Amino acid sequence: MxxxxxxxxxxLDGECVVALGFFDGVHLGHRDMLARAKACAVSKKIPLCVFxxxxxxxxxxxxxxxxxxxxxxxxxxxxxxxxxxxxxDFSQVxxxxxxxxxxxxxxxxxxxxxxxxxxxxxxxxNACGNADTLRESMHKHGRECLVADxxxxxxxxxxxxxxxxxxxxxxxxxxANAYLGTPYxxxxxxxxxxxxxxxxGIPTLNQPFPKDTFLPKGGVYRSxxxxxxxxxxxxxxxxxxxxxxERPIHAETFIIGEGFSLYGKKIKVYLLGYLREEKRFENAExxxxxxxxxxxxxxxxxxxxxxxxxxxx
Numbered sequence: 272m273x274x275x276x277x278x279x280x281x282x283l284d285g286e287c288v289v290a291l292g293f294f295d296g297v298h299l300g301h302r303d304m305l306a307r308a309k310a311c312a313v314s315k316k317i318p319l320c321v322f323x324x325x326x327x328x329x330x331x332x333x334x335x336x337x338x339x340x341x342x343x344x345x346x347x348x349x350x351x352x353x354x355x356x357x358x359x360d361f362s363q364v365x366x367x368x369x370x371x372x373x374x375x376x377x378x379x380x381x382x383x384x385x386x387x388x389x390x391x392x393x394x395x396x397n398a399c400g401n402a403d404t405l406r407e408s409m410h411k412h413g414r415e416c417l418v419a420d421x422x423x424x425x426x427x428x429x430x431x432x433x434x435x436x437x438x439x440x441x442x443x444x445x446x447a448n449a450y451l452g453t454p455y456x457x458x459x460x461x462x463x464x465x466x467x468x469x470x471x472g473i474p475t476l477n478q479p480f481p482k483d484t485f486l487p488k489g490g491v492y493r494s495x496x497x498x499x500x501x502x503x504x505x506x507x508x509x510x511x512x513x514x515x516x517e518r519p520i521h522a523e524t525f526i527i528g529e530g531f532s533l534y535g536k537k538i539k540v541y542l543l544g545y546l547r548e549e550k551r552f553e554n555a556e557x558x559x560x561x562x563x564x565x566x567x568x569x570x571x572x573x574x575x576x577x578x579x580x581x582x583x584x
Contacts (some may be wrong), residue, residue, distance in 0.1 A: 272348065272349040272354060273279040273356070275356070275357045276359075277322075277358065277359035277360070278363075281332070281483070283320070283348065283355070283481050285317065286317075286379060286382045286383070287322045287382060287383060287387045288309075288312040288317060288318070288319050288320065289377055289387065290319065290321045290388070291321075291388045291392060292321075292388065293322055294348065295337050295344065295432045296339060296435055297339075297344060297351065297450055297451070297452070298422075298450050299451070299452045300389070300422035300429070301389075301432075301496050302351055302452050305321075305353065305518045306349050307353075307387065307417060308417070311385055311387065311417065312354070312385075315384060317384065319369075320353075320354065320381060320383075321348055321357070323356065323358060324359055324361045325341050326340050326344070326483070327360075328360045328362065335389070335436070336485035338432060338436065338439075338484075339456070340484060343456060346458065353383055357381065365396065367394055367395060368395055368400075369400030369404050370408055372395055376561045379407070383409075384414055384415065385415040386405055386415070386416045387416075387418075388416070388417075388419070389419050390401070390402055390419060390429075391578055392405065395556065402550035406418060424450070432494075436485050438489040439455065439485070440488055441488060443489065444487070444543065445543075448542075453541075454541035454542060455542045456541055457480075457540040457541075458538070459480070459481065459512070459522075460479075460537045461534055461536055461538060462477045462478065462479060462534070463477070463534050473525050473559055474531070475525045476523070476526065476531070477521055477522070478523075478524070479521050479522075486509065488522070489511075489548070490508070490509060490510065490547055490548045491506060491508050491546045491547050491549065491565055492508075492509065492542040492543070492544060493506060493542075493546055493568060493569035493572055494506065494524060494540055494541060495541050495543065495573065496539070497541075498526070498528050503526040503528070504523050504570050506540060506567075506569050507540055507571065508523045508524075508526075508549060509522050510549035521522070522568060525562060525565050527569065543573055544572060547565070552584075564582070
């Protein structure tokens with residue numbers, strides 16, 4: 272996937288289908304819309320381009336944080352076969368009228384033959400544009416607009432990032448993963464810790480969360496880690512490690528049966544299910560015994576880790 276940063280010098284070389292949205296989580300609703308956009312692009316034999324915003328954009332509403340940072344979102348967009356991603360800082364286009372957005376961005380710079388958006392898409396200054404105005408504007412210029420319907424959950428409500436955050440916040444990881452389409456992902460660089468786990472035979476990998484990231488419920492999860500293309504059973508703690516003195520909230524992962532030294536390397540850790548709350552133990556030996564219990568649960572409950580192809584464990 273080609274990743275481009277939006278600027279006043281950006282012009283794509285040829286026509287494309289443009290999907291519009293922030294795509295936080297790249298959840299099933301987003302995937303459904305992107306599949307429709309991809310099918311359109313394939314039929315026209317042109318690339319599928321996503322126009323999205325940086326997670327760090329000023330003035331972009333984010334509620335209580337993003338599920339994923341920009342880099343992780345882009346990696347997930349690549350997995351669903353997006354050809355081009357244009358990443359824009361919201362401040363660069365926030366004052367454009369809906370018509371100016373279509374004419375300046377979609378037509379002049381991206382050469383969009385078709386715009387694709389969700390039913391609740393808003394754009395333009397003060398978010399005064401919507402799916403209907405986008406359709407009207409594209410048709411006025413002889414172009415096409417496809418509007419994806421809401422992706423409904425089992426209770427008949429439109430799937431939203433807010434709903435997924437709520438599930439992650441309460442430890443309902445399996446349900447959140449089902450809606451995300453692939454298990455919740457931590458993909459940051461391993462930092463050097465205190466080496467305490469290694470000293471008692473359970474080495475762990477410490478990963479920070481990007482600034483302004485929405486955090487899942489603190490506690491211990493069964494997980495898997497991908498190292499150099501190989502998938503390993505793992506146990507991940509999200510929290511402050513109270514047994515050894517509190518630290519900033521981070522993810523700490525024990526890769527079962529391995530003793531990797533991965534400082535400075537970016538790895539992917541997927542959370543598959545919530546095991547228990549984080550707690551303070553009297554000593555390292557008590558913590559070690561509990562981690563062994565967690566390890567056995569993780570191996571048993573993870574089962575055969577063939578979930579990557581389907582997004583299900």
